[in-house]
Amino acid sequence: MGVRIDTIDNPGWLVKINLKGTASEQNAFPEIKINNGDTDWLHCSVKDAKFMGAGDPSKLGIILDHFSNFVMA
Numbered sequence: 234m235g236v237r238i239d240t241i242d243n244p245g246w247l248v249k250i251n252l253k254g255t256a257s258e259q260n261a262f263p264e265i266k267i268n269n270g271d272t273d274w275l276h277c278s279v280k281d282a283k284f285m286g287a288g289d290p291s292k293l294g295i296i297l298d299h300f301s302n303f304v305m306a
Contacts, residue, residue, distance in 0.1 A: 235250070235251055236248075236249070236250050236251075237249045237250075238293070241287065243271070243289070244289070244290050245274070245287060245288055245289045245290055245292065246286075246287065246288055246289075246290070246292060246293045246296060247285075247286075247287045248284070248285070248286040248287070248293075248296050248297070248300070249283060249284070249285055250283065250284040250300060251282065251283055252279065252282045252283060252284060253282045253283075255304075256304075257303060257304045258282050260279075260303065260304075260306070261279075262277075262278065262279035262284070262303050264276075264277070264278040265277040265278070265299060271289075272289055273289060274288060274289050274292075275287070275288040275289070275292050275295060275296070276288070277296060277299045277300075279303070284300050284303065286299060286300065
């Protein structure tokens with residue numbers, strides 16, 4: 234798995250990005266959890282050298298922004 238972006242039935246987005254072998258593999262990422270109901274939620278984390286982001290249908294850009302900020306830090 235390199236980069237995978239899927240839709241989920243909540244509805245929303247699921248983003249998985251493999252960090253293995255990258256400069257960001259060992260970087261710390263503060264987990265992000267926002268849950269303001271079915272239409273406003275977001276969860277991003279890094280575990281086992283994988284960035285995982287999920288969110289409601291309006292959050293794909295925000296998930297990718299969090300990933301971009303993480304790898305550019």
